[in-house]
Amino acid sequence: MIWTDRLFALLGLCAGVLAAAMMVVTTVDVGGRYFFNRPLHGAFEATEVMMGLMVFLALPLATRRREHITVTLFDHLLPEWVKRAAGLLFGVVCAGVCGLLAWRLGLYGERLLRVGEVTLELGIPRGGVATAMSWLLWVAAAAFVLDGIAALRGRPGAQAGA
Amino acid sequence: GRAAAQTRTIRVGNWLPAHHLIPRGIIEPWARAIEAESNGSLKFEIMPSALGPPPQTFDLLLDGAFDVGYGVSGHNPGRFTMTQVMDLPFMSPDPWAGAAASWLTYQRYGGRYNEHRGAHVAGLFVHSVPALHWRGEPITKLEDMQGRRVRVGGNVTGRIITALGGTPVQLPPTEAQQAMARGVADGITFPIESIAFFNITPVIRSTTLIPGGLYTDTFWIAFNERTWQGLTDAQRAAVNKHSGIAIALQSGWAWTMGDRVGQQGLEARNVAFNTLAEAEIARAKERLKVLETEWLAEAQKRNLPGQEILDYARTMARLYTAERRVNVR
Amino acid sequence: MEVWESAGLAFAALFGLMMLGLPIAFAMLAVGTAGLWLHVGERAAFGIIGQIPFTATMSYELSVVPMFLLMGAFVTRAGMSEDLYRLCHGFLGHRRGGLAMATVAACGGFAAVSGSSIATAATMAKVAMPEMRRYRYSDGLAAASIAAGGTLGILIPPSVIMVLYGIATGTDIGQLFIAGIAPGIVAILFYLLAVAFVVRRNPAAGPAADAVPMQERFARLLTIGPVLALFVLIIGGIYAGVFTPTEAAGVGAAGALLFALWRRSLTPRAFLSCLLETVRTTASLFVVLIGALVFSNFMNLIGLPRALEELVTGAGLSPLAVILLIFAIYLVLGCFMESLSMILLTVPVLFPVVSALGFDPVWFGIFVVMATELSLITPPLGLNLFVIQGVIRDVKLGTIYRGIVPFVVADIARVLLIIALPGLVLFLPRLMAG
Numbered sequence: 001m002i003w004t005d006r007l008f009a010l011l012g013l014c015a016g017v018l019a020a021a022m023m024v025v026t027t028v029d030v031g032g033r034y035f036f037n038r039p040l041h042g043a044f045e046a047t048e049v050m051m052g053l054m055v056f057l058a059l060p061l062a063t064r065r066r067e068h069i070t071v072t073l074f075d076h077l078l079p080e081w082v083k084r085a086a087g088l089l090f091g092v093v094c095a096g097v098c099g100l101l102a103w104r105l106g107l108y109g110e111r112l113l114r115v116g117e118v119t120l121e122l123g124i125p126r127g128g129v130a131t132a133m134s135w136l137l138w139v140a141a142a143a144f145v146l147d148g149i150a151a152l153r154g155r156p157g158a159q160a161g162a
Numbered sequence: 163g164r165a166a167a168q169t170r171t172i173r174v175g176n177w178l179p180a181h182h183l184i185p186r187g188i189i190e191p192w193a194r195a196i197e198a199e200s201n202g203s204l205k206f207e208i209m210p211s212a213l214g215p216p217p218q219t220f221d222l223l224l225d226g227a228f229d230v231g232y233g234v235s236g237h238n239p240g241r242f243t244m245t246q247v248m249d250l251p252f253m254s255p256d257p258w259a260g261a262a263a264s265w266l267t268y269q270r271y272g273g274r275y276n277e278h279r280g281a282h283v284a285g286l287f288v289h290s291v292p293a294l295h296w297r298g299e300p301i302t303k304l305e306d307m308q309g310r311r312v313r314v315g316g317n318v319t320g321r322i323i324t325a326l327g328g329t330p331v332q333l334p335p336t337e338a339q340q341a342m343a344r345g346v347a348d349g350i351t352f353p354i355e356s357i358a359f360f361n362i363t364p365v366i367r368s369t370t371l372i373p374g375g376l377y378t379d380t381f382w383i384a385f386n387e388r389t390w391q392g393l394t395d396a397q398r399a400a401v402n403k404h405s406g407i408a409i410a411l412q413s414g415w416a417w418t419m420g421d422r423v424g425q426q427g428l429e430a431r432n433v434a435f436n437t438l439a440e441a442e443i444a445r446a447k448e449r450l451k452v453l454e455t456e457w458l459a460e461a462q463k464r465n466l467p468g469q470e471i472l473d474y475a476r477t478m479a480r481l482y483t484a485e486r487r488v489n490v491r
Numbered sequence: 492m493e494v495w496e497s498a499g500l501a502f503a504a505l506f507g508l509m510m511l512g513l514p515i516a517f518a519m520l521a522v523g524t525a526g527l528w529l530h531v532g533e534r535a536a537f538g539i540i541g542q543i544p545f546t547a548t549m550s551y552e553l554s555v556v557p558m559f560l561l562m563g564a565f566v567t568r569a570g571m572s573e574d575l576y577r578l579c580h581g582f583l584g585h586r587r588g589g590l591a592m593a594t595v596a597a598c599g600g601f602a603a604v605s606g607s608s609i610a611t612a613a614t615m616a617k618v619a620m621p622e623m624r625r626y627r628y629s630d631g632l633a634a635a636s637i638a639a640g641g642t643l644g645i646l647i648p649p650s651v652i653m654v655l656y657g658i659a660t661g662t663d664i665g666q667l668f669i670a671g672i673a674p675g676i677v678a679i680l681f682y683l684l685a686v687a688f689v690v691r692r693n694p695a696a697g698p699a700a701d702a703v704p705m706q707e708r709f710a711r712l713l714t715i716g717p718v719l720a721l722f723v724l725i726i727g728g729i730y731a732g733v734f735t736p737t738e739a740a741g742v743g744a745a746g747a748l749l750f751a752l753w754r755r756s757l758t759p760r761a762f763l764s765c766l767l768e769t770v771r772t773t774a775s776l777f778v779v780l781i782g783a784l785v786f787s788n789f790m791n792l793i794g795l796p797r798a799l800e801e802l803v804t805g806a807g808l809s810p811l812a813v814i815l816l817i818f819a820i821y822l823v824l825g826c827f828m829e830s831l832s833m834i835l836l837t838v839p840v841l842f843p844v845v846s847a848l849g850f851d852p853v854w855f856g857i858f859v860v861m862a863t864e865l866s867l868i869t870p871p872l873g874l875n876l877f878v879i880q881g882v883i884r885d886v887k888l889g890t891i892y893r894g895i896v897p898f899v900v901a902d903i904a905r906v907l908l909i910i911a912l913p914g915l916v917l918f919l920p921r922l923m924a925g
């Protein structure tokens with residue numbers, strides 16, 4: 001396992017921790033509210049922020065594991081070299097799209113930081129969250145490039161999708 | 163012909179269904195009045211569905227996804243803090259007064275806030291006074307709030323409920339109806355209009371009115387700055403004539419008519435109405451003073467004369483209030 | 492008309508890129524962004540695509556997606572999907588086509604503790620496919636019964652699509668959940684008929700398995716207690732007002748975790764792999780959502796919603812004709828469009844039209860869910876078909892396409908049935924409302 005894959009796995013692990021945290025937050029909020037009239041402070045916003053971060057933390061890992069839903073209708077008709085070349089091409093295209101999103105989301109984050117928008121209850125700067133997402137999207141773009149290269153080298157199972 | 167070639171189409175971002183009082187009662191009449199005023203050189207196209215969730219409206223407007231947008235200032239916490247002076251407890255006694263005061267205050271001080279860079283604000287308005295609606299018995303004193311779960315839309319209303327002694331349940335408006343129907347919440351704070359709009363009427367058994375306006379939201383209507391700069395002087399004059407205080411007037415009517423529909427629905431189901439006593443309201447005001455103090459501190463941070471702004475807004479709200487005893491000695 | 496031309500071109504481009512093998516999400520992102528650029532210019536297009544990844548993911552309501560997925564992962568880890576399958580195997584397996592029937596029935600059971608069709612199909616594929624291969628079922632029937640059975644995930648409560656529909660239209664999600672139960676049972680029956688039809692035409696497609704003794708069958712009945720308990724926790728909690736449907740997903744996940752712990756089937760490593768599986772699937776689904784939102788924003792800005800509305804209301808049709816027309820639109824869109832973007836684009840437009848004609852919002856919600864189910868299995872673009880192919884990599888998509896046809900017919904028949912008999916959908920929620 002090269003160090004990049006370790007990084008992706010680590011980020012994915014952070015996402016997993018957020019998923020578990022989200023479950024706990026909801027359960028504690030519901031339980032506290034129903035039994036003790038004491039809902040969890042900031043549960044609503046914490047869920048929102050965790051959702052956003054979770055998705056982008058897990059994205060590089062999902063990319064390297066080829067979990068993006070893909071149509072593979074003509075795969076068996078294509079010669080091996082075409083599949084490999086297409087693998088690289090699509091990796092680069094997806095990386096480009098990720099990069100575009102990362103760039104624009106980064107600018108949006110800057111704007112939100114500039115105008116001082118925060119979440120209501122916990123006061124988390126929304127621009128900071130957007131900036132973090134944008135960095136993670138850059139990592140995902142890198143994952144796509146690596147995946148394209150792996151596909152070009154013809155790694156096992158590289159052609160199948162879903 | 164020639165006139166048609168010069169027609170400028172203005173796309174209006176919209177996130178509410180067409181029959182809601184804001185698009186139908188405020189945005190549409192405003193847009194049609196300007197169209198008539200401009201002899202058809204401006205044409206407004208109100209979008210049937212949203213491009214993003216409501217809190218995104220201002221940013222979508224800045225990016226030029228549409229030419230005109232409207233939104234709730236409180237949807238972007240920290241961004242329109244000064245504009246939101248009317249959101250403070252007991253600032254807006256009725257929708258006309260609140261809308262007029264919010265606009266007049268903004269006209270006088272808004273240039274120094276610098277909160278709407280990239281947009282040209284055409285008008286501000288507020289919603290009608292909220293009440294406390296219950297699945298069960300009404301409250302007559304603040305102690306009755308103890309142990310009651312009240313659905314709120316955001317943290318400020320959440321703090322208001324906590325200060326009054328209740329337990330806030332923060333849920334998106336779309337889940338409000340279900341939370342009330344199933345008893346996840348015992349009560350809800352909403353203008354009477356919204357009770358009907360969100361179809362909560364069937365589960366309400368009592369409504370506690372709180373004169374003076376427990377809180378409100380300041381709405382904005384604005385042009386994208388580039389769109390605005392691209393209009394001719396005549397077109398801008400047409401817009402200006404029907405904006406500002408005219409929007410405040412129009413919105414006062416729209417919310418009042420919406421409240422009337424809501425009221426009829428509640429009365430048809432024999433909902434018990436009561437009004438919170440003045441002594442209790444005085445106690446509530448005392449407990450909610452902290453929100454004002456915090457707002458003043460925010461103004462201080464921005465080097466703005468907070469107290470002066472607050473006093474001016476309060477004076478305007480008092481002078482523009484709808485209910486006034488006349489023709490009686 | 493210009494709108495239809497632009498939309499047609501965009502769909503063609505989208506479809507072409509998908510077929511070439513670009514991941515669906517990125518095909519939608521690429522076409523949507525290019526279209527926005529051409530239509531509203533660089534600044535607005537870039538502004539929109541910069542905001543959507545942020546707002547689409549930071550959503551309180553959509554937390555149901557990872558939470559229902561996590562619940563499904565724990566439930567599967569606790570062996571509940573095997574228990575369900577073994578039970579249905581016991582009662583149905585000895586018939587011709589019985590394992591495919593058992594697959595459908597087990598999918599129905601699993602759907603009661605899963606909110607997502609894709610998750611249901613993926614889970615049951617792992618459990619049911621090896622067994623059907625062991626008994627030499629045809630790949631077409633085996634894969635199709637899982638893909639179709641998987642769609643029950645969103646019809647039988649809990650359901651992510653119902654939550655989304657309820658949020659978009661202000662319809663009571665609790666009532667939608669209850670309304671899904673009876674049509675869900677009808678769906679299982681229709682799918683069983685579809686299996687019976689297939690094996691009648693081609694007995695070799697689904698040979699009978701060995702019979703399980705009666706005593707063993709009833710013993711297996713007891714093992715699905717936890718599934719039932721979890722279902723009651725979720726639906727009961729919503730109905731008793733303990734939590735909202737959104738919160739139900741998180742509480743359900745916690746409940747499933749407790750079951751998995753109680754069964755002692757959850758090592759720390761297994762727990763982690765449940766979490767990782769959940770977040771990876773969540774990430775891939777949300778990228779699809781982001782793509783769908785960009786694409787539907789482009790459709791929105793070229794004016795497709797209004798054109799659709801005019802198409803539906805313009806001809807002055809009767810309510811029945813309008814519903815049939817909407818069904819036809821959904822069928823066609825569903826073949827070529829990803830289900831989420833289809834719903835995002837159409838529901839806000841069609842809901843007011845349909846309500847004005849007097850259709851019940853709960854009924855229309857179930858109708859929309861069924862249209863979504865169909866889109867998941869109609870070739871060429873059906874997500875469940877791809878999911879099956881992703882899990883069982885040596886099945887050709889063409890084989891699955893051929894196998895799915897009888898199930899598509901069963902689905903169409905079911906939609907026509909609820910149009911003819913709306914009471915089928917509405918009697919349970921009305922009964923519960925008292």
Ligand code: NA
Pocket residue numbers: 601602603604605606607643644645646647648649650
């Ligand atoms: Na389900």
Ligand code: NA
Pocket residue numbers: 825826827828865866867868869870871872873874
């Ligand atoms: Na399809």
